Amino acid sequence: MSKEIILNNVKNALNKNPLQSNSGVYTDILKPIENDMVQEYKRGQEVNKAILIESTKDDLENAIKSILEKENIKQVLLPKSLQDISITQEKIIYNKPVDELRNTLFQVECGIFEANYGVSNLGIFSVASNSDQPRLLSLITKYNIVLLKKENIKENLSTTLQAYKKENGDKLPTNILFIAGPSRTADIEFQVVLGVHGPQIVYVILY
Amino acid sequence: MNPRQLIHEKVNDKQLNKNLEYVMYQLQGNRKKLISERYGDWEALREEGKKVKQNALSRLPELLERFEKNATANGIKVHWSKDNDEANEIILNIAKENNINKILKGKSMASEEIGLNHYLEKKGIKAIETDLGEVIIQLIGEPPVHIVVPAIHKNRFEVGEIFEKHLHVERYTEIEDLNRVARTYLREEFHQLKMGLSGVNFAIADEGAIWLLENEGNGRMSTTVSDIHVAICGIEKVVESFDNAVLLNTLLIPSATGQSVTTYNNIITSPRKESDLDGPKEVHVVLLDNGRSGILSKKRYSASLRCIRCGTCMNHCPVYHKIGGHAYGATYPGPIGEVISPLLFGIDKYGYTLNLCSLCGNCAEVCPVKIPLTDMIRDLRNEKVKDNKDDILGINNLPKNNAERKNMEIFAEVATNPKKWQRLMWFIDKFAPFGKPFAPFINGLKQWTTCRAYPKMDASFHKKIKNMQGVKYE
Ligand code: SF4
Numbered sequence: 001m002s003k004e005i006i007l008n009n010v011k012n013a014l015n016k017n018p019l020q021s022n023s024g025v026y027t028d029i030l031k032p033i034e035n036d037m038v039q040e041y042k043r044g045q046e047v048n049k050a051i052l053i054e055s056t057k058d059d060l061e062n063a064i065k066s067i068l069e070k071e072n073i074k075q076v077l078l079p080k081s082l083q084d085i086s087i088t089q090e091k092i093i094y095n096k097p098v099d100e101l102r103n104t105l106f107q108v109e110c111g112i113f114e115a116n117y118g119v120s121n122l123g124i125f126s127v128a129s130n131s132d133q134p135r136l137l138s139l140i141t142k143y144n145i146v147l148l149k150k151e152n153i154k155e156n157l158s159t160t161l162q163a164y165k166k167e168n169g170d171k172l173p174t175n176i177l178f179i180a181g182p183s184r185t186a187d188i189e190f191q192v193v194l195g196v197h198g199p200q201i202v203y204v205i206l207y
Numbered sequence: 208m209n210p211r212q213l214i215h216e217k218v219n220d221k222q223l224n225k226n227l228e229y230v231m232y233q234l235q236g237n238r239k240k241l242i243s244e245r246y247g248d249w250e251a252l253r254e255e256g257k258k259v260k261q262n263a264l265s266r267l268p269e270l271l272e273r274f275e276k277n278a279t280a281n282g283i284k285v286h287w288s289k290d291n292d293e294a295n296e297i298i299l300n301i302a303k304e305n306n307i308n309k310i311l312k313g314k315s316m317a318s319e320e321i322g323l324n325h326y327l328e329k330k331g332i333k334a335i336e337t338d339l340g341e342v343i344i345q346l347i348g349e350p351p352v353h354i355v356v357p358a359i360h361k362n363r364f365e366v367g368e369i370f371e372k373h374l375h376v377e378r379y380t381e382i383e384d385l386n387r388v389a390r391t392y393l394r395e396e397f398h399q400l401k402m403g404l405s406g407v408n409f410a411i412a413d414e415g416a417i418w419l420l421e422n423e424g425n426g427r428m429s430t431t432v433s434d435i436h437v438a439i440c441g442i443e444k445v446v447e448s449f450d451n452a453v454l455l456n457t458l459l460i461p462s463a464t465g466q467s468v469t470t471y472n473n474i475i476t477s478p479r480k481e482s483d484l485d486g487p488k489e490v491h492v493v494l495l496d497n498g499r500s501g502i503l504s505k506k507r508y509s510a511s512l513r514c515i516r517c518g519t520c521m522n523h524c525p526v527y528h529k530i531g532g533h534a535y536g537a538t539y540p541g542p543i544g545e546v547i548s549p550l551l552f553g554i555d556k557y558g559y560t561l562n563l564c565s566l567c568g569n570c571a572e573v574c575p576v577k578i579p580l581t582d583m584i585r586d587l588r589n590e591k592v593k594d595n596k597d598d599i600l601g602i603n604n605l606p607k608n609n610a611e612r613k614n615m616e617i618f619a620e621v622a623t624n625p626k627k628w629q630r631l632m633w634f635i636d637k638f639a640p641f642g643k644p645f646a647p648f649i650n651g652l653k654q655w656t657t658c659r660a661y662p663k664m665d666a667s668f669h670k671k672i673k674n675m676q677g678v679k680y681e
Contacts, residue, residue, distance in 0.1 A: 006289055006500065013501070017503065017504050017506045019509065021258050023259055024256055024454055029252055048468070102398070122467055129486060157456065157472075158449070161450075161453070174476055175473070176474040178468070187423075190229075195390070196422075196425065197390065198428075
């Protein structure tokens with residue numbers, strides 16, 4: 001069995017060449033530009049090329065509506081938790097396995113979902129997959145509208161991952177994503193272009 | 208083409224030099240600006256990063272087993288492959304068992320290392336690259352020129368021609384249009400996707416999870432819309448905890464691209480659960496040794512396994528700037544390539560790349576995990592000529608280089624004898640300038656001057672000292 005062979009080789013290597021070291025410790029050395037954690041998140045999220053909109057819980061629906069109108073979006077992909085939202089656009093509810101929705105999913109223009117956390121020092125948001133919010137919501141459409149509660153903004157990746165672990169007990173979500181904004185590439189002449197295989201335009205509504 | 212011809216061709220490829228130089232300086236500048244403006248004690252963090260990797264390597268058997276145990280409990284299937292043949296075979300079998308004849312790939316240097324595309328093609332399975340840079344070079348059958356920006360040697364006009372010829376579209380020259388062409392081409396492929404392949408940036412033992420970094424979303428597509436996701440993971444990628452990975456991530460991204468964060472950090476802990484609506488139904492992780500345990504056994508070189516593949520050593524290498532990645536003739540170019548290619552694949556095959564280095568030391572100064580690359584390159588050069596050879600792969604196949612040894616002995620003799628040394632200096636001072644026109648005919652100088660400028664030789668040190676005011680010359 002290769003497992004035994006590899007482990008033996010690794011053990012023998014370490015007998016021949018014993019390495020010693022304490023493990024390193026992570027400290028957040030990013031210097032904030034804003035004093036306040038939410039402000040710093042907002043600044044960073046815009047640097048990362050997401051369009052940031054502030055709203056209140058009561059006004060959330062209006063904020064969504066005005067984005068949909070502004071961008072002239074006709075079709076929206078929604079998780080079950082947002083299916084009752086009152087909008088005039090055609091609603092496609094992501095409530096079936098991808099295998100049954102595949103053709104539709106590749107056509108929809110805009111996905112809306114709730115982010116689990118924001119990460120202040122990097123200006124990014126995080127979303128974990130679950131039965132309500134499948135992974136493709138944040139990937140397959142040209143537009144994304146992301147809802148994020150101010151109180152869910154954490155300091156950095158480390159504290160956010162701790163929060164996930166705490167919230168989920170022993171079981172981590174299948175897929176944890178940290179997303180900076182629109183997908184991008186700089187593979188040709190190192191020029192940044194937005195919208196490669198993921199969304200091209202990402203709105204974050206902070207409430 | 209032999210290595211000398213290849214290097215010669217690359218040095219004289221003006222378009223390559225221009226494209227490469229421009230991007231390398233941008234990458235250097237962005238990194239420097241970001242680190243100095245936004246980060247606190249970067250040097251201290253490098254030290255911590257080094258410790259994380261060193262510690263993980265020192266406990267590798269334990270961490271590998273813990274990773275396997277936790278990943279398996281999460282529903283991930285873990286495979287072990289001692290070499291490239293075995294890794295390729297494992298991946299082929301997964302495809303065969305599921306009647307798959309086409310796979311889509313996110314960026315993975317390990318898959319380049321094992322020659323996966325070529326292997327699968329021979330077995331009738333098409334492997335399609337999805338990272339924009341990789342798409343470009345796959346269409347023209349070239350290997351990556353850089354580990355982070357694989358097609359950076361091609362400018363927009365060249366890419367336009369490539370797409371016109373191979374994807375049968377109109378010839379575009381705007382980067383946005385070129386991006387759109389690639390998006391449309393791949394969207395079709397993603398729609399049909401059954402099996403996706405990726406690399407791994409960090410494998411986290413405590414969680415049994417893998418962490419993938421990217422900007423384009425092709426990696427997420429390959430690992431999300433597919434029914435089966437296979438990740439190839441070098442055994443040195445295992446770290447203990449989430450926090451270890453966060454620390455390395457903090458070092459990796461600014462070093463690689465001069466940004467603080469990639470667009471996507473994709474942490475996968477399991478295949479689709481019963482309640483999930485999407486995600487692959489199977490996730491496989493193929494752990495790959497392929498010579499890594501051999502490197503681990505070598506005192507002088509084991510630290511090269513700390514590498515987190517940021518590519519900044521090549522961005523800062525003056526030789527890489529001039530010749531690009533292809534001239535190294537190996538999967539891993541640049542300073543790190545000079546170290547690991549001979550160790551992984553044989554010093555008889557890749558030992559010549561060690562002579563490309565000017566030992567300027569830039570690489571070791573910027574490496575985020577403090578790998579002493581220059582020391583290793585120097586030591587490996589020494590391995591080639593010394594008497595008690597270490598058991599470096601392929602070392603016994605090297606031809607005996609008695610001339611080099613003789614020359615060094617003569618040099619040592621002259622350099623340790625003041626009289627002889629002075630005489631030599633006098634000789635160089637008088638006659639070196641006449642050497643220039645004859646350089647192409649003198650062995651040694653001939654090789655030097657085909658790719659480099661004639662050395663400026665100034666041996667008038669003693670004369671200058673003598674003429675200095677207040678110096679008493681005896
Ligand atoms: S050797 Fe260091 S600088 Fe070079 S790719 Fe690896 S981590 Fe980056």
